[in-house]
Amino acid sequence: MAHVNRDKKKLLTRVRRVAGQVAALEHALEADADCADVLIQIAAAKGAIHGLMMEVLSGHLAEHVVAEASPTKRAREAQAIVELLKGYAK
Template sequence: MAHVIHERKKLLARVRRIGGQVAALEKALEADADCTDVLVQAAAAKGAMHALMMEILSGHLAEHVAAEPDEARRTDQARVLLDLLRHYAR
């Protein structure tokens, strides 16, 4: 996954933001925060995780499917991507 290696710094920054959002969610639950506040924190964490997933999927599609010169490997990688999307959409 060369695209992950090339984008490591940016992806790690996203993961760290997600960690902060999850920590804020945990803190809100521990503090008996209002359910609205907990829902806002949960939605923020979910949105951040979705953005990370889309970033990685986009790189995978560009590098391992669209730019793959070998048709058999391209087809195989397209199947891998579809399987990932099916699992993600659950």
């Protein structure tokens, strides 16, 4: 997974931002924060997770499909991505 290596810093920054949002959610729930605000925070965390997914997917496509020399391996990886998206992108 060389692309994760290359993009590691960027991906770790994103996943830590998501971790921060989820920690803030936990504090908000513990502190009985206004639930309209909690709903907005949850939607923002979902958006941040989507951003992380797109970043990893982009790298995965680039390395395991685009840069892959074997058409058979390319086909297998591409189909695995479609299977993932069937549930993820509903």
